[in-house]
Amino acid sequence: MARIGVFLSKEGEGLDPLNLQSIADRLVEEVQEISHVFIHEDLNTVEGLEAMSQEIKSKDVGYVVIGCGSIDQREENIRKTLNQAGVNEYLLEVVNLKEMVANVHSEEPEKANEKAFQLLKTAVIKVEQSKPLEKTPMRVEQQVLVVGGGVAGMTASLRIADAGYSVVLVEKAPALGGKVASLKNLWPKLEEADDLMRNLSISCHQHENIVIYDYSEVKSIDGVRGDFDVEVVRKPRFVQSQKIADFDKIQESLTTDFPNKYTNGRTKAKVLYQPYAGCVPPLFLIDPENINHPDVKKLITLVPDGTVNQDEKEKIVHEKAGAVIMAFGAGMMDLSGLTNLAAGNSDKVHSAASFEHFNLEKDQEISLLWVADAGSNDPKNGVAYASEVPLMTCVKQAIFAKKMSNGKAQTTIVYSDRRSRTKGYEEFIKTAEEKYQVQMIRGAVSNITSRSNGLSVSLHNLIQGQEQKLPVDRVILAPEVIAHNDAKHLSGIVDIGRDETGFLAETHPSLEPCATSNSGVFVCGDCASPGDIRAAVLTAESAVAKAMAVLAQKTSEPYRLKQKDDQLARFDAPAKEVAPESFQTNDESGMNYTRLNNVFGKTESGASIPASPTRNIELAGWELSKSIAEIENIWTGSNNGNWEPKITGFASQYGGYPLLETLGREEVSYSPCFRFLRVRSTAHLDPLLVLKSFFNGADGVFIIGGPLGKGKFHNDNYLAKRRFKALEGVLDAGGIEPDRVKILFVDSHQIDEVADQLHKFHNAVSNLGPLGI
């Protein structure tokens, strides 16, 4: 018989109103599966964990149930302790008695104690169903795919390559550089952007561990962490030679000028061109839309045979990667919608991007005004957020205007919020103000109109509290950084989420920056959030650290999909629709489990299991049998003399459960009628378990998961939403009011919303009365 030990932690100051001793006595008396119950002062200390380890060894405990505080941050430490004590770390159940019971039911001590007992008892029955799991050896491709050849992508590539790993760097443009290629200088040190870009580009170009696919796009990324299959499309340049003799002379004979799309149209180019001087790689191209232009025919007569190939087609290149770093940058907001600021209507109004290479004459007297918030914090006309980038761009350009004009230019920056939190940035602004006499006005520009020889800027001065009109010669609008046009497409390729602003979503902005819902894909630079060079480099290095940790991985977590019965495997086909890459059985090792590691689907949510009509698939560690044991026991023995609703709750491991813990930390109370069970994800939660709950005592079921479409497992929770919508019809026909089920998809900050919904649901189920089936 299994020797189950229950370890209760007083969490230092106690768990009022819980009486742990009384609960322990009752567990020993009523739950025969338990061999020992231990009470500790605090299991979240080194001493506590060591004492637990000793007790496990001395009492020969085989399964462990722990009642303690917040699970979220401590589960890893507990697992390690179990390993050290010689118990398989997966023979463990943890019940949060603090945030999920004591803190939220402090005014109802009797019910709180009853609930704590029932949760622990259920955990004991559940842990008995657990099987020991072992990490499995895995082979990891020792190569990283980096998507995007800007500062972040190049920095990441160089760091990985320097560490001895191979890198495949894919850049959409014909040359490396990214957004920096369009800048003249950088803040706060005012270095030449060109220097930085060239140094990085050349270093990448020369590095023996880096393969650069320039003028290429990632077509597909299939597979899982450690083993990605990548398809790259190499676009045709139509020019076969790396060097063209008498290039300047040839250019002169080509008559038509085209706007150079790689300098934002700032410069012109002939039909045969390089994106810019000194670009890396230093290759020529002809734009595909010009390939049949008469100048190309002329060109063919001027260059050796075979130099130009008008029939060149796209090529597909296949690569492997153990990890992927997304670093494809961002875009800039389109200012044309800001008609009150005369954007696009006057040649005296510039965007900061076009003004970057504007030259002033020495001693030129000109009045320039920058608007640092053109479209920032303006969800109606622009975007709902504001980054440091627009203001810092204005300050940098204003300093250069002063420098170029020998201080003769009048420079004014209108800003509403002095966003200069990064170290050294405030000093940079002060330098602009004090050394270069740049005028900073905290205000909001409402209108820009033309006047006879310039512009008139109307603004509200927030410091003086009054309206002002400033006559100026030119206005420069600094747009906000926005998500890249390719963000939607590329996030779809690797099945990761995007946040509400369109940038790639990180797993947790502060605890897991750069990580995504796909455990083999990391993000850095502007594609994750608007930032400057410093942020790009910092996030690149963080992403590199995570990617290299994947490359160094030797074993996989044991969570993986298994088919329980080969004979029934033929019925599992529908689940492939949900997790197509995870259904390779009988792989090279001859074992009947899915592909090589812990990943089921790109997102690891377990979404494919309820998609199997036979439930012949199971997720090791999260077996259906364990959930069934919980559901069948969570309400057994509950005294219901005065009827109160019994509400079985399901909270997702990464979304709902941590949020409920936060609710507990804030001591927001709700009814003890809720008993929450932790599930892998809402997408893994089988609607049949919800149905089963009703036949095992529940009067209502409350499901809480992460934000819809952008949770830990990206958009897998859309599947959950669909499944529970379908279940409504079944419940309704069977006479179970669909209102007895509530599914809530919430973000981590929506604590008030959750509290409100818990309260409302409790009232709703109370009004519906007992289910009685």
Added chain:
Amino acid sequence: MNEMRITIQREARRLLQLNKVSVVIGYEVGPYPGTTAPCFAFTPDDAQRIVFNSFSSINLSVYLPGITGNVGIVATPATVRSIKELEKDGLVNRKNLHIIGVKFPGILDARKLNVNRENENTLSVNEHPEALWEWALHDLYEEPEDYDILVEPRWMNDLGKAGKLQKPSLSRTSVERLEQMSHHERRLYWMSYFEKHKHSDHNKNLFPSTYAGGDHLEKFKYIKSAYSSSELFYEHLSWVYQSMGRASGFDLSDLTEDFNQIPLSTIRAWAAREFRKSFNYRPGGEGPNPLLKKENI
């Protein structure tokens, strides 16, 4: 209807004689008058057992998954819709099927008629519209969306040519009757239904013939002799959920109850209706099953 039987038998024999298929799945005479059972014809002689009449109600597509090689199958419009779902799920390959499509003559409720072995192959909706099984109304007189050969009863053909083929009208449907009840009443109704049938030999029939039926049901021993009414209720609702968007067809389980009562299949009909409303989809429709799509609704 005898001419249909002869045509189907002839086609089945031909397929088996020419080794075009290894088996033909059709209907044969059932254990009681007014019922049919699935028939698996492996030899040309076996084809003689095949019948088709107004009591051919089982959705034969449930037997397709797992059968290797080429298969002939007698298929009503609903069966073809299920086949399409199975094909989407990768469980059958249309290339391996020879579909003997049936222009649907409807299904009669044997409890409403005096059925015996002599007349069971001749009774038709044309003569007994009052006995039409309500779930058959939707597809009545319709052709399957896909078939290799189409069979139809002569009377339907004659009436069709004369422009007199009209669907009978139904009074209140079972779903409508169920809707009149409160949730509580509905729940109590089903609980008493399962309580009444918990020891019945018809337990097996309490489960709709779904997608993963047949040997799967047996294999997992979902059918137990000692089910409580609550367990039966749960298992039935589970199967209804499982079959959503995938299966359609008729439940023999309905025969276990008096015909004046609301039949068990009403739960599935209700759920299927809601599924259509929620996802604008019915089995056999375009695109994947909506429950497999990662898109917001």
